[in-house]
Amino acid sequence: MRKNFVVIGLGRFGGSICKELTEQGMEVMAIDSNEARVNEFSIIASHAVVGDTTDDAVIKSLGLRNFDHVIVAIGDDIQASILTTLMLKENGVKKVTVKAQNDYHGKVLSKIGADVIVHPERDMGIRIAHKLASNSILDYLELSDEHSIVEIEANERIGGHSIIDLDIRAKYGVNIVAIKRRSSIIVSPQATEIIQYKDVLIVIGADNDINRLEKKMLS
Template identity: 70%
Template sequence: MRKEFAVIGLGRFGGSICKELVDQGVEVMAIDISEEKVGNFANIASHAVVADTTDEQVLRELGLRNFDHVIVAIGDDIQSSILTTLMLKEIGVGYITVKAQNDYHEKVLRKIGADQVVHPERDMGRRIAHKILSNNVLDYLELSDEHSIVELVAGDTLNGNTIIDLDVRARFGINIVAIKRGRDINVSPQATDPIQKGDILIVIGADSDINRFEKNLMDEK
């Protein structure tokens, strides 16, 4: 069965999610209280609806409890975000992802049952900061407060070494889960696979361990 999604709040964040989901070929209901924003998605989403999602009866009439995943991407109106999330839980929506404005907002959302809370502005800031601070970091994805997945570019120090030569798991407590070389990607590389200068290493582990690995074995491209 194909999954159905609903996106509530069609600002930059919600609108971007809506378009990407549609591009991936899934059914999406786009919802906002603004007629103008909904109009912009009338020819993009499967359904585009003007609605006040803080009203439980409205949510029931839209049939949102039958959707697999609802994303609450309401912008600066924290009260509406919280009330919408609470109402979605009340009607029995299976999985809810909510955009948080700050840590306090996140605490409230988690207490009322949000399944996933995201901080798009904060997370993007962290990713950009990591890129700025290191010439080796191409991308950075936070998994938790202390663990991440990072894309690192291999320099001269790693050229010609295999994963077993580097012994990164024992020495640094991290794992190289994939190696990208040009358009090719080697998922779950073997311990004997050699690394070449310019390879992109996809590394997973604790932030402190990844930082030690980068400082000890990575160098300028």
């Protein structure tokens, strides 16, 4: 089903979301107070509008409550981000995702009703740090304060062994949810699946358990 989105703020973060949603065939209204940015996205988005979304009248006139999802990607103006989010929720927008500049900003957004709060700079920093600190972790996604999903490259130590032989779930409390093997992916692999050297294991679990697995079997 084709969904319709609004992206407010067309900087690097908002602009990339706008382009990707459009490429996926979604209807996207792009809004920014900067006319030059709006002109740039007028050939990308379904609709591009110059507007101040801290103004309740603007939100009403654009009919934003009728869209499936609004993404507030306003850059450094925290006040504008908060006011826009507040106006959107008061106008009955069903789902609002907001970019937070810091933890305090995120807490305020949560209190005024933001449905999803993202911290792109912080999250990217965490991912890069994990990749730099480990020879085996290829990618990292934080699911909560204590749980993550990671991509781990199989070394020679575990290559050639089946999942049941390694007994990873019982020993370390983590689950292998998929295996990337060259150009294919094995979802929910069987316990008898033989892990090959250089396979990419997609593992989910508590951070402490993933760290134990890495140190014991992959270092």
